[in-house]
Amino acid sequence: MAMQLENIIEKYNKDKTRLMDILIDVQSEEGYISEDAIKKIAGELDISLADVKQTMSFYHFFSDKPTGKYTVYLNDSVVAYMMGRQKVKEAFEKETGIKFGEVTPDGLIGLFDTSCIGMNDQEPAALINGKVFTDLTPFRVKEIIQDIRDGKNIEEMYRSDLGEGENRNELVRSVVRNNIRRIGPVLSKDYIPGRVIKEKLTSMTPEEVIHEIKKSNIRGRGGAGFPTGLKWEFCRKAKGEKKYIFCNADEGEPGTFKDRVILTERPKLLFEGMVIAGYAVGATEGIVYIRYEYMYLKKYLESILQGARDRNLLGKNIGGIEGFNFDIRLQFGAGAYVCGEESALIESAEGKRGEPRDRPPFPVEKGYLDQPTVVNNVETLCSAVKILLNGGEWYTTLGTANSTGTKVLSISGDCRYPGVYEVEWGFSVKDILEMTGADQEDVQAVQVGGPSGTLIGPKEFNRLLCYHDLATGGSLIIIGKQHNLLKDIVTNFTQFFINESCGSCSTCRNITFQMKEKLEKILDGKGIEKDIDDLVEWGKILKVSRCGLGQTSANPIVTSIRNFRHLYDELVAGDKDFESEFDLSEAVKASCDATGRIPVLN
Amino acid sequence: MSTLIKFTIDGVECMAEAGTYIVEAARENGIYIPTLCNIRGVKPRGSCRICSVKVNGRPMTSCTTPVADGMEIENNTPEINDIRKAIIEALFVEGNHFCPACEKSGCCELQALAYRFKMMVPRFPYNFPRKEVDASSPKLIKDHNRCILCKRCIRAIKTEDGKNVFAFVKRGRNVRIIMDPVLGEQMSDELAQKAVEICPVGALLPREKGYQTPIGKRKYDLEPIGSDIEKK
Ligand SMILES: Cc1cc2nc3c(=O)[nH]c(=O)nc-3n(C[C@H](O)[C@H](O)[C@H](O)COP(=O)(O)O)c2cc1C
Ligand code: SF4
Ligand code: SF4
Ligand code: FES
Numbered sequence: 001m002a003m004q005l006e007n008i009i010e011k012y013n014k015d016k017t018r019l020m021d022i023l024i025d026v027q028s029e030e031g032y033i034s035e036d037a038i039k040k041i042a043g044e045l046d047i048s049l050a051d052v053k054q055t056m057s058f059y060h061f062f063s064d065k066p067t068g069k070y071t072v073y074l075n076d077s078v079v080a081y082m083m084g085r086q087k088v089k090e091a092f093e094k095e096t097g098i099k100f101g102e103v104t105p106d107g108l109i110g111l112f113d114t115s116c117i118g119m120n121d122q123e124p125a126a127l128i129n130g131k132v133f134t135d136l137t138p139f140r141v142k143e144i145i146q147d148i149r150d151g152k153n154i155e156e157m158y159r160s161d162l163g164e165g166e167n168r169n170e171l172v173r174s175v176v177r178n179n180i181r182r183i184g185p186v187l188s189k190d191y192i193p194g195r196v197i198k199e200k201l202t203s204m205t206p207e208e209v210i211h212e213i214k215k216s217n218i219r220g221r222g223g224a225g226f227p228t229g230l231k232w233e234f235c236r237k238a239k240g241e242k243k244y245i246f247c248n249a250d251e252g253e254p255g256t257f258k259d260r261v262i263l264t265e266r267p268k269l270l271f272e273g274m275v276i277a278g279y280a281v282g283a284t285e286g287i288v289y290i291r292y293e294y295m296y297l298k299k300y301l302e303s304i305l306q307g308a309r310d311r312n313l314l315g316k317n318i319g320g321i322e323g324f325n326f327d328i329r330l331q332f333g334a335g336a337y338v339c340g341e342e343s344a345l346i347e348s349a350e351g352k353r354g355e356p357r358d359r360p361p362f363p364v365e366k367g368y369l370d371q372p373t374v375v376n377n378v379e380t381l382c383s384a385v386k387i388l389l390n391g392g393e394w395y396t397t398l399g400t401a402n403s404t405g406t407k408v409l410s411i412s413g414d415c416r417y418p419g420v421y422e423v424e425w426g427f428s429v430k431d432i433l434e435m436t437g438a439d440q441e442d443v444q445a446v447q448v449g450g451p452s453g454t455l456i457g458p459k460e461f462n463r464l465l466c467y468h469d470l471a472t473g474g475s476l477i478i479i480g481k482q483h484n485l486l487k488d489i490v491t492n493f494t495q496f497f498i499n500e501s502c503g504s505c506s507t508c509r510n511i512t513f514q515m516k517e518k519l520e521k522i523l524d525g526k527g528i529e530k531d532i533d534d535l536v537e538w539g540k541i542l543k544v545s546r547c548g549l550g551q552t553s554a555n556p557i558v559t560s561i562r563n564f565r566h567l568y569d570e571l572v573a574g575d576k577d578f579e580s581e582f583d584l585s586e587a588v589k590a591s592c593d594a595t596g597r598i599p600v601l602n
Numbered sequence: 603m604s605t606l607i608k609f610t611i612d613g614v615e616c617m618a619e620a621g622t623y624i625v626e627a628a629r630e631n632g633i634y635i636p637t638l639c640n641i642r643g644v645k646p647r648g649s650c651r652i653c654s655v656k657v658n659g660r661p662m663t664s665c666t667t668p669v670a671d672g673m674e675i676e677n678n679t680p681e682i683n684d685i686r687k688a689i690i691e692a693l694f695v696e697g698n699h700f701c702p703a704c705e706k707s708g709c710c711e712l713q714a715l716a717y718r719f720k721m722m723v724p725r726f727p728y729n730f731p732r733k734e735v736d737a738s739s740p741k742l743i744k745d746h747n748r749c750i751l752c753k754r755c756i757r758a759i760k761t762e763d764g765k766n767v768f769a770f771v772k773r774g775r776n777v778r779i780i781m782d783p784v785l786g787e788q789m790s791d792e793l794a795q796k797a798v799e800i801c802p803v804g805a806l807l808p809r810e811k812g813y814q815t816p817i818g819k820r821k822y823d824l825e826p827i828g829s830d831i832e833k834k
Contacts, residue, residue, distance in 0.1 A: 047766075511688075
């Protein structure tokens with residue numbers, strides 16, 4: 001152990017900015033990170049013990065106790081519940097004799113909940129020792145636990161065929177399915193790796209590249225929608241010793257899984273996009289920040305990177321462009337949704353807690369290691385390749401006048417064909433329902449843009465997906481009438497934000513929690529009219545939070561009040577305006593029993 | 603070379619050097635913006651959000667945002683003040699603050715702000731969380747009931763070679779301040795004293811000392827928080 005730990009620390013040159021990698025390696029070697037290991041790491045990196053602990057304790061997948069020889073992380077997201085998670089969870093507990101959050105006494109199996117793992121189109125799903133198990137049922141759980149007891153290795157526990165496409169790659173070997181249901185410029189197969197570098201980049205100046213991207217009018221696909229050309233230009237103009245391109249592959253918004261599919265099927269397109277961005281801004285290093293949940297793709301992605309190096313699509317004088325050097329490495333996260341926020345992502349990549357930074361300064365001025373940094377979503381970078389190939393002009397012929405191009409959507413929930421659809425901007429929600437074979441009579445609501453987005457009802461199904469109406473990072477969850485919107489959906493989303501808050505802002509740490517308590521009071525039938533108004537008012541306090549997580553964490557409650565007010569009205573007592581959660585008869589019961597008095601209560 | 607720029611706070615014309623943080627710029631112009639996590643002279647970290655103002659209509663923290671020419675800042679408006687009051691109330695219910703028994707009463711910035719914003723009863727129900735009092739350090743008593751997680755101690759208290767003595771652990775509602783077991787023990791008395799002074803509330807207290815200034819004669823007993831700035 002001591003020897004191994006030394007090797008791990010040595011592997012990262014005792015660099016404290018690589019603390020995440022060190023912790024990930026120790027966790028995966030040992031199954032947990034012991035107090036001794038923490039001491040050793042702190043000593044070798046010359047930082048305080050407290051520093052190691054503050055990073056380590058931030059991330060869901062780091063543990064200071066053993067988590068079992070087989071560690072099960074069962075997805076906790078809304079869609080998992082819609083698809084039968086509760087029964088699966090109960091089966092796990094019954095078969096193992098332990099509760100979630102515990103490890104069996106023999107140390108064999110650990111059961112844990114985890115936030116959305118990006119498999120919403122094949123739920124209920126779980127990670128077991130880093131490998132994905134999809135479409136779980138109580139029957140499958142029984143088999144899995146038996147297989148574990150029989151000492152099988154993970155792959156021997158698969159009972160289905162491997163998934164399609166590269167999921168079958170020798171380096172992946174996963175049962176995950178892509179479910180690509182509609183293709184466009186990003187997902188289509190007519191892509192020749194390296195072509196844009198060799199045929200276009202070689203004859204363009206960085207300014208011309210930026211000009212082409214600007215002409216396309218593409219905006220960031222990660223949710224915030226910032227114009228990509230402008231971002232690159234800012235970074236190009238910023239002063240720094242070294243510049244960086246980050247690809248944001250953290251994909252933590254529940255219900256989003258399109259980046260997983262792109263990483264699986266089009267990684268060469270993505271890496272080419274990073275090279276183009278690097279050329280445009282004058283960066284020499286690219287880093288793909290990938291969520292821990294997609295670790296099963298690591299070896300495969302690394303082999304693709306090596307292939308690109310071998311073909312001079314990465315490395316020195318790329319594509320023969322004299323003096324253009326650029327390489328890419330992977331950086332894994334360790335389970336924290338907030339790390340998808342671009343400045344938190346940079347902090348995390350520097351080996352720290354994933355707490356968003358105060359802005360200004362913005363990453364394009366002062367990002368990774370305080371150097372100018374572009375952070376772009378996976379899909380944005382992929383689209384950039386096609387823009388250079390076909391021209392910015394061509395891109396504007398797709399989509400609408402103000403929202404150009406295509407969007408890769410992750411669609412899940414109550415529809416016949418959940419999966420990944422690449423559509424031009426301007427589709428209506430109704431189109432989406434028809435496209436995915438949802439029974440429109442049975443749909444009560446659609447969550448557009450994940451928990452931080454909007455919950456809309458049938459009256460609004462003619463709204464359009466575009467930056468001017470329903471802007472979205474791409475997740476749509478279709479919710480059938482059989483679900484209780486407030487109990488099953490809104491409460492789960494609100495709890496998600498509470499779990500995933502970094503805890504830095506007093507507002508995000510406190511107000512979301514207070515709102516959830518109030519929502520539960522209403523759901524318990526103890527609410528009054530004023531509670532609904534309070535929720536709307538309290539939602540406004542969150543707007544002064546530092547990052548998008550806190551700023552949008554009231555959205556599930558506030559947008560459901562806006563669009564489904566009747567559900568709240570039905571639950572509150574309209575005729576009361578006093579504090580109703582206090583039950584006087586209950587409160588005085590014990591003393592009345594003791595004294596034999598009968599209270600007069602009205 | 604200094605460049606003076608012009609901006610307005612609630613319509614009042616102000617001037618300051620370009621690049622000054624809004625709170626400081628306001629102070630120089632005799633305008634008080636409440637702060638809690640900010641410490642003058644230490645790199646800001648917008649944690650408490652109480653200094654939020656609207657800059658050209660958008661919420662920003664004034665302790666982290668530099669002034670720029672032509673900025674229109676809203677500070678003393680009913681909307682913003684109510685948010686600040688809500689933040690204070692939420693901090694009170696997040697911990698356990700029994701002011702009359704607290705050594706910091708009268709010098710506590712949280713308490714002083716509650717008075718300034720005329721807080722009566724918090725709009726949020728009390729949570730009465732179970733939190734520990736940690737007296738294991740030879741230098742300091744750490745009372746988690748009173749900690750408002752402002753991170754001042756993390757940012758201001760470092761060893762001579764720049765290492766962190768304090769740190770945050772966990773995340774979300776589980777965050778907690780820890781002291782490095784080794785560095786905390788080696789801390790000089792001066793540094794420990796500095797930690798006590800830097801803490802805006804009574805979460806870090808010296809050992810075997812207390813109540814040296816009688817209640818009633820303490821800083822904010824004498825004048826409300828912010829009044830020194832507004833007097834200028
Ligand atoms: C809490 C939070 C989570 C986010 N998660 C992601 C994510 O998983 N992937 C992503 O690309 N952007 C995410 N973003 C947006 C990023 O901050 C950033 O805007 C984006 O990566 C920029 O790339 P783009 O311009 O190509 O969209 C998130 C933002 C917030 C506030
Ligand atoms: S809004 Fe929430 S998640 Fe974002 S920085 Fe503040 S506390 Fe952290
Ligand atoms: S101990 Fe004091 S200074 Fe440190 S975070 Fe808590 S309240 Fe702030
Ligand atoms: S004083 Fe500015 S956020 Fe706390």
